[in-house]
Amino acid sequence: MDNFSVLIGGKAGDGIDKAGLIIARILNQLGYRLYIYRDYPSIIRGGHTFSIIRASKNKITTHLNKVDFLLALNQDSVDFHKDRLKDNTSIVYNSDIVKFERLPAGNQSLGLPLGKIIKEENALPVMYNSCIIGGFCKAIGLEWNILERVFKKNIPKEIDLNLRVALRGYNEAREFVKVETLLNKRLPVLTGNEAIALGLIKGGLKAYIAYPMTPSSSILHFLAESADDFSLKVIHPESEIAVILMALGFSYAGERVAVGTSGGGFCLMTEGLSLAGMAELPIVIVVGQRPGPSTGVPTHTAQSDLHFVLNAGQGEFPRFLVSPGDAEEAYFWSCVALNTSWKYQIPSIILADKSLCEGVYSFDIDSIGEMEEENPILWDKKESYKRYLNTETGVSPLSFVPDKEAIIKVDSYAHDEFGITTEEAQEIKSMQDKRLRKSQYLMKELEKYDTVKIYGNKNSSVALICWGSNKGVCVEAAENLGLKVIHPVVLSPFPIKEFQDSLSGVQNLICVENNSTAQLASLINRYGFRVNEKILKYDGRPFSLDELEERLKDLVK
Amino acid sequence: MSKYRCIVCGYIYDPQIGDPDNGINPGTAFEDLPDSWVCPECGVGKDMFENL
Amino acid sequence: MTMKDLSTYAKNTWCPGCGNFAILNSIKTVLAMLNEEGFPLERIVLVSGIGCHAKIVDYINVNSFYAIHGRVVPVATGVKLANPDLKVIGFAGDGDAYGEGLEHLIFAAKRNIDITMIIHNNRVYGLTTGQYTPTSPLGFRGRSTPKGTIELPLNPLELMLASGATFIARGYSHGIELLKRIFKEAITHKGFSFIDVLQVCVTFFNMYEYYNKKVYELEDDDFQNYDGALRKIREWDYNSDAPIALGTFYKKEIPTFEERFLEYETREADRNLKIKEILERAI
Numbered sequence: 001m002d003n004f005s006v007l008i009g010g011k012a013g014d015g016i017d018k019a020g021l022i023i024a025r026i027l028n029q030l031g032y033r034l035y036i037y038r039d040y041p042s043i044i045r046g047g048h049t050f051s052i053i054r055a056s057k058n059k060i061t062t063h064l065n066k067v068d069f070l071l072a073l074n075q076d077s078v079d080f081h082k083d084r085l086k087d088n089t090s091i092v093y094n095s096d097i098v099k100f101e102r103l104p105a106g107n108q109s110l111g112l113p114l115g116k117i118i119k120e121e122n123a124l125p126v127m128y129n130s131c132i133i134g135g136f137c138k139a140i141g142l143e144w145n146i147l148e149r150v151f152k153k154n155i156p157k158e159i160d161l162n163l164r165v166a167l168r169g170y171n172e173a174r175e176f177v178k179v180e181t182l183l184n185k186r187l188p189v190l191t192g193n194e195a196i197a198l199g200l201i202k203g204g205l206k207a208y209i210a211y212p213m214t215p216s217s218s219i220l221h222f223l224a225e226s227a228d229d230f231s232l233k234v235i236h237p238e239s240e241i242a243v244i245l246m247a248l249g250f251s252y253a254g255e256r257v258a259v260g261t262s263g264g265g266f267c268l269m270t271e272g273l274s275l276a277g278m279a280e281l282p283i284v285i286v287v288g289q290r291p292g293p294s295t296g297v298p299t300h301t302a303q304s305d306l307h308f309v310l311n312a313g314q315g316e317f318p319r320f321l322v323s324p325g326d327a328e329e330a331y332f333w334s335c336v337a338l339n340t341s342w343k344y345q346i347p348s349i350i351l352a353d354k355s356l357c358e359g360v361y362s363f364d365i366d367s368i369g370e371m372e373e374e375n376p377i378l379w380d381k382k383e384s385y386k387r388y389l390n391t392e393t394g395v396s397p398l399s400f401v402p403d404k405e406a407i408i409k410v411d412s413y414a415h416d417e418f419g420i421t422t423e424e425a426q427e428i429k430s431m432q433d434k435r436l437r438k439s440q441y442l443m444k445e446l447e448k449y450d451t452v453k454i455y456g457n458k459n460s461s462v463a464l465i466c467w468g469s470n471k472g473v474c475v476e477a478a479e480n481l482g483l484k485v486i487h488p489v490v491l492s493p494f495p496i497k498e499f500q501d502s503l504s505g506v507q508n509l510i511c512v513e514n515n516s517t518a519q520l521a522s523l524i525n526r527y528g529f530r531v532n533e534k535i536l537k538y539d540g541r542p543f544s545l546d547e548l549e550e551r552l553k554d555l556v557k
Numbered sequence: 558m559s560k561y562r563c564i565v566c567g568y569i570y571d572p573q574i575g576d577p578d579n580g581i582n583p584g585t586a587f588e589d590l591p592d593s594w595v596c597p598e599c600g601v602g603k604d605m606f607e608n609l
Numbered sequence: 610m611t612m613k614d615l616s617t618y619a620k621n622t623w624c625p626g627c628g629n630f631a632i633l634n635s636i637k638t639v640l641a642m643l644n645e646e647g648f649p650l651e652r653i654v655l656v657s658g659i660g661c662h663a664k665i666v667d668y669i670n671v672n673s674f675y676a677i678h679g680r681v682v683p684v685a686t687g688v689k690l691a692n693p694d695l696k697v698i699g700f701a702g703d704g705d706a707y708g709e710g711l712e713h714l715i716f717a718a719k720r721n722i723d724i725t726m727i728i729h730n731n732r733v734y735g736l737t738t739g740q741y742t743p744t745s746p747l748g749f750r751g752r753s754t755p756k757g758t759i760e761l762p763l764n765p766l767e768l769m770l771a772s773g774a775t776f777i778a779r780g781y782s783h784g785i786e787l788l789k790r791i792f793k794e795a796i797t798h799k800g801f802s803f804i805d806v807l808q809v810c811v812t813f814f815n816m817y818e819y820y821n822k823k824v825y826e827l828e829d830d831d832f833q834n835y836d837g838a839l840r841k842i843r844e845w846d847y848n849s850d851a852p853i854a855l856g857t858f859y860k861k862e863i864p865t866f867e868e869r870f871l872e873y874e875t876r877e878a879d880r881n882l883k884i885k886e887i888l889e890r891a892i
Binding site for chain 1: 617618619649651652654656659664666667670671672673674675676677680683684685686687688689690691692694695712713716870871880881883884887888889890891892
């Protein structure tokens with residue numbers, strides 16, 4: 001059994017999130033590669049929430065609809081997921097509230113009286129999940145000491161009580177199937193947001209400023225917790241407008257800074273974005289997409305802000321936009337985004353989505369390879385300092401306050417080389433040319449990276465084109481069906497040549513996106529490329545592997 | 558000859574220096590400045606000056 | 610450092626007689642004074658918003674950030690938190706600071722961030738040719754309110770006092786000596802300094818004669834306590850006929866935001882090592 005999925009479900013407040021992570025870390029000890037799909041509503045208590053933990057011998061970054069184990073803390077967890085059960089799915093359930101008669105006939109099941117056990121051990125209701133995890137571990141033939149080790153490492157409070165309750169579950173359960181130990185090296189298991197945060201730190205981040213907004217808030221929380229470790233200045237101010245403008249103040253003073261938000265918060269930042277473009281102030285903005293318009297569906301996923309983010313902010317100015325497909329790409333490209341924004345003095349946007357942000361991944365840092373240090377071009381102190389010196393590349397050498405020999409002026413108005421406001425026609429034009437010119441040099445430099453990656457059957461005439469977190473599901477589906485996948489990671493400046501090259505031999509191009517208007521398809525239209533078919537999903541949920549394969553089979557008939 | 562100060566912007570007219578950029582030679586008393594003369598800093602007329 | 614050294618080549622485009630000249634010349638005098646007293650000018654950063662007031666940064670030869678409307682305060686805050694050794698002075702108009710950017714002003718006072726905010730309060734939107742602002746009097750006939758405004762003005766000093774500002778003063782563009790004194794006091798005050806300058810707009814709302822009749826200077830050392838300051842601040846509501854006090858209303862020293870914020874050690878740790886540790890913990 002080297003490829004299986006576990007669904008754990010309950011109500012909000014049951015600790016399902018943490019439980020899913022612990023199960024993943026337990027399976028991690030057996031050498032599996034993990035991926036967790038988290039599904040939760042926008043409430044604090046009640047409702048229904050679940051996680052699907054998928055374990056495999058190989059790297060996986062998508063989930064399957066059908067599961068092999070169902071851990072049900074309540075009746076909803078059985079009722080809502082009937083369609084996910086296979087004939088041989090094993091069910092471990094809270095026998096105090098889940099009615100045996102309402103379980104599907106034919107699936108082997110194990111009832112644990114969680115309420116009774118908790119009461120007997122004088123434990124808290126939030127520890128139901130520890131008990132059911134104990135039962136699950138016995139069901140998969142896991143050695144107790146592995147559970148104990150993982151619990152001790154991951155549960156900071158009431159560890160003895162949690163272990164006692166888990167042991168009760170373990171002892172009262174029985175083995176269903178022995179899950180094998182694999183020979184893989186053990187990898188860290190973390191969320192996409194944590195990978196983004198670590199990538200920014202690797203790139204030299206000094207400050208992070210954000211206003212809480214799902215699904216980007218956990219970057220703020222993680223960096224606030226890690227502030228002392230990395231001497232970071234982490235600030236949560238009064239609004240997203242304050243966020244972006246404070247960040248530009250940091251940038252002016254020479255400190256590498258990033259901000260994070262979602263669509264609605266990004267709306268408020270757009271005037272600041274345009275200021276960054278005109279004043280040539282380096283800034284990184286992480287945008288975690290969720291379904292809109294407006295408040296939309298806060299705790300679910302979408303890819304419907306691509307064109308908004310590509311075009312936001314009045315006027316014309318270059319921006320660097322990346323949309324990583326998994327945790328390794330999130331780490332690598334966040335670092336590149338920060339370095340790029342300082343080297344070219346342009347805004348960098350890391351466009352993610354709830355799927356990536358809150359998905360949990362096995363993270364293989366060794367697979368990323370060398371990450372170069374990049375430094376901005378500094379003033380050589382030869383002639384008097386001009387903050388906006390017009391150069392061949394359009395990039396002006398930097399100096400930062402306090403500099404005894406330089407006066408550093410930045411300006412939101414059209415300005416001359418010294419940063420003094422101007423309305424002169426010639427000056428306006430030449431400075432606009434300067435700013436746009438930076439884009440060309442950036443495009444040249446990006447040639448050293450894999451800005452467009454190809455997966456699957458490289459010779460197939462049918463290719464899937466996707467962006468962001470859809471990489472995982474497309475790659476796995478393509479590998480199963482013998483198709484090609486084209487995944488552009490850099491979307492601005494658009495890597496036209498690399499994209500063109502990737503289309504060689506392709507006769508049927510199918511876009512796979514989580515939006516209703518095929519935004520990547522219309523982006524490539526701009527450069528003269530067309531898709532032949534569209535597979536779109538915009539109900540707030542990501543594609544599952546089995547679902548995409550079904551839709552592909554229908555299309556490619 | 559006394560100095561005069563612009564009450565709008567604080568510019569000090571010093572007769573010993575005059576206002577050469579605007580054609581007023583050093584040694585010109587404030588009272589002798591043409592009526593059309595304005596404060597070189599902020600552009601107001603002689604009526605907005607006070608005797609220091 | 611002479612006043613001429615502090616000027617840029619930019620041509621001044623304020624109207625003749627504009628109250629902004631007084632603010633410009635006062636701040637230049639104070640900067641020159643600070644420099645003479647040993648404070649290096651390269652550690653000064655000026656921030657302005659959008660409006661006639663904001664051109665001030667084009668005219669002074671010192672580090673500056675010409676920002677956007679209503680957003681002087683967050684930019685100034687960011688600069689200060691990035692490098693607390695800098696002295697950050699913000700210039701905003703009343704429309705800018707009391708309208709578009711009011712939330713930030715309140716938070717700056719709440720945080721007691723060590724920056725100085727100088728408000729060019731001409732009680733009109735000048736650069737956009739004559740609309741009412743949050744401190745225009747009731748009945749003000751402007752281009753967006755031709756029949757006269759139907760709302761009372763804010764009392765910005767009262768708002769700042771309630772928000773926790775630790776230095777509150779008011780000046781007048783036709784009182785340059787007092788302006789210089791208040792600017793110097795505000796800039797050297799450790800904490801959030803707020804100065805409302807009644808700045809005459811000769812083109813759209815010329816209050817010169819009215820103010821001359823009403824203004825008077827507060828006595829030194831008066832009103833260092835909250836209740837006394839509040840009483841004096843409420844004497845004039847920016848609307849009715851009343852004496853208009855000028856000078857320092859309130860001054861207090863409490864820990865600043867950046868003092869408390871930067872309490873941890875800032876030595877640069879080996880990042881790669883720390884990243885490795887975090888990854889180890891996540892296995």
